[in-house]
Amino acid sequence: MSEFLAMGGYGFYVWSSYAAMAVVIGLEIRSVRSRRKTIVEEARLTVPEATTSLFPRGHA
Amino acid sequence: MASINWFKYASPVTFFPLAGRLIPWFAWMAAILAAIGLYVGLVVAPTDFQQGDAYRIIFIHVPTAWLSMFLYVVMAIWSALALGFNTRVSAMMAQAIAPTGALMTFIALWTGAFWGRPTWGTYWAWDARMTSELILLFLYLGVIALRNAIDDPRRADRACGVLSLVGVVNVPIIYFSVKWWNTLHQGSSISMTAAPKMAAIMVSGMLIMSFAAWFYSIAVVLARVRTIMIDRERGAAWVGNLAEVKNA
Numbered sequence: 001m002s003e004f005l006a007m008g009g010y011g012f013y014v015w016s017s018y019a020a021m022a023v024v025i026g027l028e029i030r031s032v033r034s035r036r037k038t039i040v041e042e043a044r045l046t047v048p049e050a051t052t053s054l055f056p057r058g059h060a
Numbered sequence: 061m062a063s064i065n066w067f068k069y070a071s072p073v074t075f076f077p078l079a080g081r082l083i084p085w086f087a088w089m090a091a092i093l094a095a096i097g098l099y100v101g102l103v104v105a106p107t108d109f110q111q112g113d114a115y116r117i118i119f120i121h122v123p124t125a126w127l128s129m130f131l132y133v134v135m136a137i138w139s140a141l142a143l144g145f146n147t148r149v150s151a152m153m154a155q156a157i158a159p160t161g162a163l164m165t166f167i168a169l170w171t172g173a174f175w176g177r178p179t180w181g182t183y184w185a186w187d188a189r190m191t192s193e194l195i196l197l198f199l200y201l202g203v204i205a206l207r208n209a210i211d212d213p214r215r216a217d218r219a220c221g222v223l224s225l226v227g228v229v230n231v232p233i234i235y236f237s238v239k240w241w242n243t244l245h246q247g248s249s250i251s252m253t254a255a256p257k258m259a260a261i262m263v264s265g266m267l268i269m270s271f272a273a274w275f276y277s278i279a280v281v282l283a284r285v286r287t288i289m290i291d292r293e294r295g296a297a298w299v300g301n302l303a304e305v306k307n308a
Binding site: 004007008009010013014016017018020021024025028029032035036039040042043044046 | 102103107112113114116117120121124159160163166167170171174175177178276280283284286287290291294295299300302304305306
């Protein structure tokens with residue numbers, strides 16, 4: 001296992017690359033999720049009347 | 061195929077649920093391919109006789125570098141469609157691609173630096189390939205910044221569309237830079253016209269990781285475009301009727 005992590009002496013370079021990829025993907029997924037949460041919350045506060053009063057489901 | 065009316069999906073109302081159904085498939089494909097690709101790249105593929113294990117950076121460097129260029133072209137095509145047909149979904153897709161493109165470019169540059177240090181003795185050189193890839197990162201960041209600077213989203217679409225289309229000339233420059241100039245960066249490892257210069261197992265690891273990166277990008281761009289759609293269409297009846305908005 002430690003031989004695998006050492007990567008023939010290039011461990012620092014190899015794992016710095018793979019770690020960066022993992023971190024970036026993790027941050028991107030987290031940012032899309034949190035943005036979505038904010039936007040859904042804002043959308044909910046923007047349009048409650050338009051959907052409930054004028055055209056109830058099944059009528060429009 | 062011919063009977064499908066593609067313009068049907070040019071409206072967020074129809075594109076939104078379609079994207080939602082596609083995301084899990086692309087995300088799972090990406091996860092499975094990444095697991096196989098990492099196993100092939102880090103465990104199965106043998107140590108390179110010249111570069112030792114440092115070459116294993118290739119399994120993320122090449123896929124992200126390819127994607128950085130390809131995503132830019134796709135973003136420019138969506139921008140052209142948005143400018144030409146004035147379709148909302150096209151502009152939103154272009155908007156959704158930019159951050160992922162920027163991240164792929166960043167990873168390509170970062171992994172390139174960590175590969176360059178042990179093999180060339182330097183993290184960075186101002187050679188044509190690296191400089192043009194850095195310009196690509198600035199183009200992506202420029203498109204994102206330009207959008208944030210303009211309040212009206214339709215005006216932002218047009219401005220970002222024009223910038224994306226102008227910047228697309230940089231992509232062939234990146235691709236052919238290793239041929240046109242004498243660069244520190246090596247030539248292409250894979251070519252359409254000649255046999256690969258690498259062992260077959262290394263090539264397959266690289267291709268599997270490329271597909272994984274592709275599927276990941278599609279999944280995350282579709283997830284982002286759905287958020288953009290809710291954001292930009294809020295107030296529209298279809299957004300109000302979405303289950304997640306209604307029952308939040």
